[in-house]
Amino acid sequence: MPSRLVDVLLERRILVCVGSGGVGKTTTAATLALAAARRGKKTLVLTIDPARRLANSLGLSSLGHAVQEVDRALVHHHAPSKSGELHAMMLDQKQAFDEVVARHAKDPEAVKRILANPVYAQISGSLAGAQEYAAMAKLHDFDRAGAYDLIIVDTPPTAHALDFLDAPRKLSEAIDSPAIEWFRKLQGQGGSRWSIVGKTGSFVIKRLSKFVGTKFLDDLSVFFTEFNDILGGFKQRAEETFALLRQPRVGFLLVASPEPMAVREALAFHDRLVSAGMPFVGFVVNKIYNPRPVQTSVAQLETALAAQPQIVSLGLSGTTRTMAAQALFNAHGELETLAAADATAIAKLRAVAGPTAAFVEVPLQRDDVHDVERLVALEKFLLA
Numbered sequence: 001m002p003s004r005l006v007d008v009l010l011e012r013r014i015l016v017c018v019g020s021g022g023v024g025k026t027t028t029a030a031t032l033a034l035a036a037a038r039r040g041k042k043t044l045v046l047t048i049d050p051a052r053r054l055a056n057s058l059g060l061s062s063l064g065h066a067v068q069e070v071d072r073a074l075v076h077h078h079a080p081s082k083s084g085e086l087h088a089m090m091l092d093q094k095q096a097f098d099e100v101v102a103r104h105a106k107d108p109e110a111v112k113r114i115l116a117n118p119v120y121a122q123i124s125g126s127l128a129g130a131q132e133y134a135a136m137a138k139l140h141d142f143d144r145a146g147a148y149d150l151i152i153v154d155t156p157p158t159a160h161a162l163d164f165l166d167a168p169r170k171l172s173e174a175i176d177s178p179a180i181e182w183f184r185k186l187q188g189q190g191g192s193r194w195s196i197v198g199k200t201g202s203f204v205i206k207r208l209s210k211f212v213g214t215k216f217l218d219d220l221s222v223f224f225t226e227f228n229d230i231l232g233g234f235k236q237r238a239e240e241t242f243a244l245l246r247q248p249r250v251g252f253l254l255v256a257s258p259e260p261m262a263v264r265e266a267l268a269f270h271d272r273l274v275s276a277g278m279p280f281v282g283f284v285v286n287k288i289y290n291p292r293p294v295q296t297s298v299a300q301l302e303t304a305l306a307a308q309p310q311i312v313s314l315g316l317s318g319t320t321r322t323m324a325a326q327a328l329f330n331a332h333g334e335l336e337t338l339a340a341a342d343a344t345a346i347a348k349l350r351a352v353a354g355p356t357a358a359f360v361e362v363p364l365q366r367d368d369v370h371d372v373e374r375l376v377a378l379e380k381f382l383l384a
């Protein structure tokens with residue numbers, strides 16, 4: 001029997017929402033966190049990129065990188081339990097990454113040097129995998145502190161969902177690349193800093209420093225050397241986090257939309273989770289178009305039109321009524337095509353979900369989902 005998402009929510013301690021960009025990860029994470037809080041859980045949602053209006057309605061507007069409790073009156077309004085709490089944090093990637101650096105640097109002086117290094121300031125926001133890494137490190141901290149019954153993690157808006165699991169490797173690769181290795185070798189040679197790079201090297205350095213200045217080159221090599229020192233700590237932590245994510249108290253919820261790209265990515269991610277031994281708990285297929293198509297014919301539509309008092313009062317001729325029925329039939333056909341495409345996508349996902357995973361379909365809403373009321377409205381689909 002497929003499990004119900006409400007049970008997943010009440011039994012697991014960490015729920016990670018993954019999927020490609022724009023499918024509804026942030027919305028799903030917020031909805032489920034609110035739903036858990038409304039059922040009595042002390043819940044934390046670790047969100048990455050909430051739409052401004054959603055952040056505002058959760059009380060996150062001005063807070064940035066700090067945990068903030070969502071107004072209890074809002075959470076408990078018509079809720080099944082009045083004892084839950086919803087806490088939310090909008091992860092500031094730069095700050096989270098600074099924290100990781102601070103934890104692994106060899107001493108407070110090194111932390112100061114790295115954070116003040118202009119090269120670090122430039123690249124820490126754009127280093128491959130840094131955002132994903134920072135999010136996971138933060139999760140790890142919160143899990144250790146043990147202050148919440150349930151932590152729901154939203155994942156960054158990476159172009160490809162798989163990037164998320166690859167983050168620690170990407171980060172190390174970015175730092176271990178040959179170009180960076182070369183710069184790193186420049187450092188730590190005392191007075192003759194640039195001598196080890198050889199004749200060609202020092203020629204290049206001379207020319208380079210004409211453009212960027214030796215100060216910049218020094219910053220660069222100092223940065224990569226210091227960063228190299230903390231990389232061991234990074235890797236160890238990544239491994240610990242990986243181990244944490246494999247535990248049965250964790251659940252990975254794959255969010256997809258019926259769009260072909262999102263389905264492909266969801267299938268690939270599912271493969272990846274299963275082969276990595278990560279606890280996959282289910283699919284949420286979001287933004288489904290017209291989930292229940294109605295079979296009909298021109299003749300049926302014409303009969304239906306003829307039975308409508310408003311249509312009768314128009315006094316249309318038989319031919320006009322047939323034409324109207326035909327136009328309606330054509331429009332309806334287009335809707336059915338869209339709905340059929342969605343049904344095909346859903347069937348593909350269902351086929352791989354397996355018999356015990358949760359499988360939830362959420363219809364496309366008329367509006368964006370940006371306030372607590374709309375989150376509560378989505379809850380009934382997610383927990384159905």
Ligand SMILES: Nc1ncnc2c1ncn2[C@@H]1O[C@H](COP(=O)(O)OP(=O)(O)O)[C@@H](O)[C@H]1O
Nearest residue numbers: 021022023024025026027287363364365368369
């Ligand atoms: N079921 C839905 N119907 C209509 N709009 C939705 C639905 N789910 C999410 N949205 C909207 O789609 C946009 C992207 O959702 P979001 O949760 O931010 O996606 P992601 O975090 O995966 O990038 C948001 O504007 C959100 O309000």
Ligand SMILES: [Mg+2]
Nearest residue numbers: 025026049157
């Ligand atoms: Mg998002």
